[in-house]
Amino acid sequence: MSTRGRQPAATGEVPEQRRVLAVLVLAQTIGGAGLTAGITVGALLAEEMLGSTGLAGVPSALFTAGAALGALGIGRICTLRGRRAGLALGYAVGTVGSIGVVAAAAAGSVVLLLPALLVYGMGTATGLMARYAGADLAAPARRGRAVSTVLVATTLGAVTGPVLVTPTGEIAQALGVPRLTGPFLLATVAFAAAAIALACLLRPDPLRLARSLAVSLRAVPGDGAESDGGEWRAGTGDGTAAPTGRRDVAVGTTVMALTQAVMIAVMTMTPVHMLAHGRSAQAAGLVISLHVAAMFLPSPLTGLLVDRVGRRWVARASGPLLLAAGALAALAPADSVPLISAALVLLGLGWNFGLISGTAIVTDALPPERRATTQGVVDVGLAVAGATGSLVSGLAVARYGFTSMALACGLAALLVLPVVGRPPHRAPRATAPTGPGG
Numbered sequence: 001m002s003t004r005g006r007q008p009a010a011t012g013e014v015p016e017q018r019r020v021l022a023v024l025v026l027a028q029t030i031g032g033a034g035l036t037a038g039i040t041v042g043a044l045l046a047e048e049m050l051g052s053t054g055l056a057g058v059p060s061a062l063f064t065a066g067a068a069l070g071a072l073g074i075g076r077i078c079t080l081r082g083r084r085a086g087l088a089l090g091y092a093v094g095t096v097g098s099i100g101v102v103a104a105a106a107a108g109s110v111v112l113l114l115p116a117l118l119v120y121g122m123g124t125a126t127g128l129m130a131r132y133a134g135a136d137l138a139a140p141a142r143r144g145r146a147v148s149t150v151l152v153a154t155t156l157g158a159v160t161g162p163v164l165v166t167p168t169g170e171i172a173q174a175l176g177v178p179r180l181t182g183p184f185l186l187a188t189v190a191f192a193a194a195a196i197a198l199a200c201l202l203r204p205d206p207l208r209l210a211r212s213l214a215v216s217l218r219a220v221p222g223d224g225a226e227s228d229g230g231e232w233r234a235g236t237g238d239g240t241a242a243p244t245g246r247r248d249v250a251v252g253t254t255v256m257a258l259t260q261a262v263m264i265a266v267m268t269m270t271p272v273h274m275l276a277h278g279r280s281a282q283a284a285g286l287v288i289s290l291h292v293a294a295m296f297l298p299s300p301l302t303g304l305l306v307d308r309v310g311r312r313w314v315a316r317a318s319g320p321l322l323l324a325a326g327a328l329a330a331l332a333p334a335d336s337v338p339l340i341s342a343a344l345v346l347l348g349l350g351w352n353f354g355l356i357s358g359t360a361i362v363t364d365a366l367p368p369e370r371r372a373t374t375q376g377v378v379d380v381g382l383a384v385a386g387a388t389g390s391l392v393s394g395l396a397v398a399r400y401g402f403t404s405m406a407l408a409c410g411l412a413a414l415l416v417l418p419v420v421g422r423p424p425h426r427a428p429r430a431t432a433p434t435g436p437g438g
Helices: 016-035 037-050 058-081 083-107 110-135 140-153 155-163 165-174 179-201 206-217 245-276 281-296 299-308 311-331 337-364 368-400 402-420
Strands: 225-228 231-234
Touching: 016 083, 016 110, 016 140, 016 155, 016 179, 016 206, 037 058, 037 083, 037 110, 037 179, 037 245, 058 083, 058 110, 058 368, 083 110, 083 179, 083 206, 110 140, 110 179, 110 206, 110 337, 110 368, 140 155, 140 299, 140 337, 155 179, 155 281, 165 179, 165 281, 206 368, 245 281, 245 311, 245 337, 245 368, 245 402, 281 337, 299 311, 299 337, 311 337, 311 402, 337 368, 337 402, 368 402
Parallel strands: none
Antiparallel strands: 225 231
């Protein structure tokens, strides 16, 4: 595709960015319904099939471990074939995994359930990897908002999924499979539809176009990026330039990994905690729906804060938010749906702050030719952190109780403060670049 003569819009972005975001929003709105199946009923299904509360975190650990493998694979495919091929294949794999979970539950086979959850997890990686596609063609001063646009699109499906636990359970029962497989039936349809939408509509491929633009317009003055003796220096959107990409990638990855581990740990065991104290699966589904809404719905505001206030300020704010969430979850009565909901809303918001700010920090530091592969490796770290948090949370609750686990997670979240360090005193507003800044 020729890039000669292409003029950026007033925002500093090429015209194709609008279409790319529209397609990603469509795919994420559809696919989001499948992302929360494992979150909502995975632990309950495992507890039922394995017969142990201590092992209730195993499913989440498996599909987050699968997400690690998926992120690595998707990143590699995106590097070789572009975002369209990588994301569409990722959702297709998730479809296969969802079918496998339903089949395993129907057969009562733990041996089949465990690898099926792993494959399902590979598909869930796609939902998060899509955020990078939104930033491929974004101007540096608008990357936070581009990432947030893709994330917020996930809200409708992701929030609807947990609420449909009872209706989809009835459908599953009518089909002759266990009620708890209902959300995985929904995931099968959602992932398949998202894969088709991406394969057919994500044109031009944003990563391939970003590479072409980088080759033809590299080192355009004012585009927020320059080549300095072979070392890529990316504009940060904080009014500063990253001295080395490596250090910023490490900071952004650590922020996302910490917030991911804390969020997954508390979220995974909350439904188990509620059901153990007499609350219904419907009540647990409502709490998870509110949590997922808080994970994605504030994204436009978070993206604006990341672009205007600064990446590192927002990253630092994620720590206190997660501490408040853990403390409230620990102190709330087990039968108080409003208080537990409030805790899970804070938990989702803290994760949202960490993910969007960390994503912007990482993307700023990477040139287009190295972007997809490195982003895949970064999301492997996120998945490993989530798997660790999930597995440890089940064991911790079984031994020490939910209260201690939630409080410990909140305190652990404060580690983001020394990791990020002290941001600049004030982040001046970044001006729109004169080039496409891909």
